Amino acid sequence: MATVRTSAAERRRxxxxxxxxxxxxxxFHTCRVSDIADxxxxxxxxxxxxxxxxEEVLDTIFLERWNVMVSVIEEVDRRADLTARQKxxxxxxxxxxxxxHDPDLMKVVIVEVTRAANTFGRTHLDxxxxxxxxxAAIIEQGMAAGEFRQTITAQFASMAFYxxxxxxxxxxxxxxxxxxxxxxxxxxRYIVDTICGGLDRPPA
Amino acid sequence: MATVRTSAAERRRxxxxxxxxxxxxxxFHTCRVSDIADxxxxxxxxxxxxxxxxEEVLDTIFLERWNVMVSVIEEVDRRADLTARQKxxxxxxxxxxxxxHDPDLMKVVIVEVTRAANTFGRTHLDxxxxxxxxxAAIIEQGMAAGEFRQTITAQFASMAFYxxxxxxxxxxxxxxxxxxxxxxxxxxRYIVDTICGGLDRPPA
DNA sequence: CCCGCGATTGACTCGTCAGTCAATCGTCCC
DNA sequence: GGGACGATTGACTGACGAGTCAATCGCGGG
Numbered sequence: 001m002a003t004v005r006t007s008a009a010e011r012r013r014x015x016x017x018x019x020x021x022x023x024x025x026x027x028f029h030t031c032r033v034s035d036i037a038d039x040x041x042x043x044x045x046x047x048x049x050x051x052x053x054x055e056e057v058l059d060t061i062f063l064e065r066w067n068v069m070v071s072v073i074e075e076v077d078r079r080a081d082l083t084a085r086q087k088x089x090x091x092x093x094x095x096x097x098x099x100x101h102d103p104d105l106m107k108v109v110i111v112e113v114t115r116a117a118n119t120f121g122r123t124h125l126d127x128x129x130x131x132x133x134x135x136a137a138i139i140e141q142g143m144a145a146g147e148f149r150q151t152i153t154a155q156f157a158s159m160a161f162y163x164x165x166x167x168x169x170x171x172x173x174x175x176x177x178x179x180x181x182x183x184x185x186x187x188x189r190y191i192v193d194t195i196c197g198g199l200d201r202p203p204a
Numbered sequence: 205m206a207t208v209r210t211s212a213a214e215r216r217r218x219x220x221x222x223x224x225x226x227x228x229x230x231x232f233h234t235c236r237v238s239d240i241a242d243x244x245x246x247x248x249x250x251x252x253x254x255x256x257x258x259e260e261v262l263d264t265i266f267l268e269r270w271n272v273m274v275s276v277i278e279e280v281d282r283r284a285d286l287t288a289r290q291k292x293x294x295x296x297x298x299x300x301x302x303x304x305h306d307p308d309l310m311k312v313v314i315v316e317v318t319r320a321a322n323t324f325g326r327t328h329l330d331x332x333x334x335x336x337x338x339x340a341a342i343i344e345q346g347m348a349a350g351e352f353r354q355t356i357t358a359q360f361a362s363m364a365f366y367x368x369x370x371x372x373x374x375x376x377x378x379x380x381x382x383x384x385x386x387x388x389x390x391x392x393r394y395i396v397d398t399i400c401g402g403l404d405r406p407p408a
Numbered sequence: 409c410c411c412g413c414g415a416t417t418g419a420c421t422c423g424t425c426a427g428t429c430a431a432t433c434g435t436c437c438c
Numbered sequence: 439g440g441g442a443c444g445a446t447t448g449a450c451t452g453a454c455g456a457g458t459c460a461a462t463c464g465c466g467g468g
Contacts, residue, residue: 029233111322117378119231119233147404157398159371160399163370168360173321176363191364194402199361201353
């Protein structure tokens with residue numbers, strides 16, 4: 001028939017999108033599966049038709065987004081026309097814009113998975129490390145090219161860099177950092193400027 | 205009598221210490237109150253004699269430690285003989301040593317409260333912000349004294365700094381960062397060097 | 409030696425949900 | 439138009455675990 005009301009793929013998406021909103025609002029642990037079903041305007045049991053468990057819903061949401069992020073990092077890394085610093089700028093920009101575009105989704109990814117390494121993060125440690133490793137590779141290139149100092153480990157620098165981004169998003173999520181459209185671009189600059197330039201005033 | 209086996213205060217402590225071990229091992233959400241009682245070698249109900257709820261146990265553990273940390277930061281801030289950078293060094297050193305001395309306790313503070321801002325962190329946002337604000341004040345002094353650049357907000361710099369520390373501890377907790385006795389002092393240097401010095405190689 | 413009271417015990421209650429499942433619906437194909 | 443099969447429904451079950459409470463213990467004072 002020409003007008004299939006909602007295909008299986010659309011239904012699944014509808015449930016995932018509803019879950020993002022519910023997880024963002026109530027948190028994974030404190031929401032019920034029935035909340036997701038209600039938010040999606042769907043019967044309780046249907047969630048289990050599309051997903052094996054509540055946890056699989058979260059896993060799906062996380063991996064979908066995280067894989068995009070890792071792909072972007074890899075893509076940026078491949079560009080030969082950029083300096084290491086410009087690569088870090090591009091990554092920062094992408095992640096901050098991801099938050100700007102869909103705060104709920106990024107909130108779930110960060111708060112419920114990435115920062116909750118004790119519970120779910122543990123399952124996804126490998127995926128998370130893949131991002132760290134890629135960033136570390138970029139920093140290593142920067143060091144090899146004489147662009148960055150070599151007084152610290154690339155691995156540590158990578159954590160500090162990603163940590164600064166995550167910290168900024170967390171700051172927005174919990175209202176510790178001023179929001180507003182300008183803030184996004186300001187913070188992009190702050191992040192790269194802090195990590196690359198440092199706080200110290202260069203000797204005059 | 206001269207030899208009271210265990211005073212009320214000691215019992216309470218005993219339960220708190222057991223809870224730290226259990227929370228560190230299993231996580232707050234996935235452990236049962238009976239696990240804490242078992243670990244403490246005490247009957248289930250006794251936990252409720254000393255604490256109103258499972259959550260109050262976690263709150264107590266967190267606040268006890270966090271307040272010490274904030275005090276230390278304030279104390280460091282008051283020292284007129286230190287540069288801003290030296291103050292940041294002292295704070296870093298204290299926090300890293302806290303982890304070295306009692307990893308379980310710091311794991312609980314960070315993983316179950318600080319990084320879990322959605323659940324418990326929310327309750328403690330004020331306490332957490334008190335630390336950020338104090339650090340920001342130190343950085344502001346550094347800026348005013350011409351020691352630090354003023355291209356970024358003190359508030360953001362504070363988050364980046366504390367974020368780097370938290371990221372390092374998280375790295376140890378989940379085995380993403382090499383451990384070992386040397387690593388502690390190395391990472392102390394990395395943290396301050398990254399945040400103050402930045403990655404960029406200064407122009408020759 | 410006995411009484412009183414806080415410390416201690418652990419079986420029990422009670423609410424909550426994740427996940428199941430048998431029944432119904434609706435569409436598409438023959 | 440009928441039947442087959444996947445989509446959809448929501449009442450139900452079973453497990454689990456936080457918090458309660460009445461009973462017991464044991465120290466310290468009288």
